[in-house]
Amino acid sequence: MSRLTRPLGEKDHIIGPRDAPVTLVEYGDYECPHCGKAYPIVEAVRHRMRDTLRFAYRHFPLTQIHPHAYHAAEMAEAAGTLGKFWEMHSLLYQNQDALEADNLIEYAERIGISSQRASEVLENNLFDAAVREQFMSGVRSGVNGTPTFFINGVRHDGAWDEESLLLALQQAEMAGHTG
C-alpha cells in the first residue's frame, strides 16, 4: 500500500477546514484529460463534504506527453504567491484546451498578475523548483499516473467517479472516528 511520504506543510495549497477529519490530496497535471474529468468531481465532493474535508493539490506534470503542463503548473504557483492559487487552478482546468503561453498570461492578468510578471514566470521558469519538488514527492509516494489521490495519506486505488470517491472519503471519516 503506497503512502504519502511528504506530509502536508506550509508550502502546500490547501482548501477546506484545517481541522477536517479527512484530507484528500491530488497529484495532477493541468493538461491531462483524466485530471480534467476529475476536476468537477473533486469540486462536487468538496461541496458535499464542506465541513469535514480539506483538499490539497500537488503538481505532477508529464511534460513529454503534455508540453504545456509544466508552464501551467508554474503559473499556478505564481498565482499562489498572491494567495490566488485556487483561482488559477480553476481557470486552468476550465480551459484545458488553451494552455499556450499567451493563454496563461491572459489568465494571469485576469487574477491580477501583470503580463510582464507572467512572462517572466514562464521565460525564467521562476517556479521550477517548487513544481519539481512536488513532482518528486509524488514519485516517492507511489504516484504512477494522473490523477492519483491520497485519502488521509493512503493512495486511493479505487474508482474516483463522484459517488465512489465520496464513499471512500466517508469511509475514511468513519475509520477516523472509530480509530
Added chain:
Amino acid sequence: MTNTSRTKPLHAGTQAPDFALPSGPSSEFRLSEHRGKPVILVFYPADWSPVCGDELALFNEILPEFERYEAQLVAISVDGVWCHQAYKSARHLNYTLLSDFEPKGEVSRAYGVYRAQDGFSERALFVLDRDGVIHWSYVSPVDVNPGAEGILQALDELSPSVHAEATS
C-alpha cells in the same frame, strides 16, 4: 496445469544473465558492456498498450533523476525494432527500447518473467548493481503501473551519497 508456463523471477543477489539485444535496426545493447553503473531493466508486455504507455511515460519523466544516480534505464519487450522505433518517436521516449524478438522472449525467459501463455513478458523491474548483480526485482500485476518509488529506493541503497544530497 495453469502453472506449467509460470517461471520465477530472478531474485536479489543473483548475477544478472548477460544478453545482447537489438536497440535499433543496426545497433545492439550488450548488458556486460554496462558494468560500473547501476542498470535498470524494465520488462513490459507491449508497445502501445495502455498501462505500458503510462509506465514508460512516467519513467521518461523521471529520467533526469535516474541520471543523478548515473543509472542507465533500458526497457525490453517482444516487439520488433521497427515497432519500437515508431513507438519511441510517437511518445518522445528518451531511453533505449530493446527487442526481445528473436528467439522470441529469450531474455525475458532468462530473467524468469516470460508469460508463455500470453506470448509476452510480465511487467517486471530489475535494478542491477555496478557489478551486474541483481540488487532488487519486482513483478507488478500485468495491468498495474508499478510506478518508480521501488527503483529509486533501490538506487538509494546503491548510492547512499546521492540520496543524502537529494534529501538535504
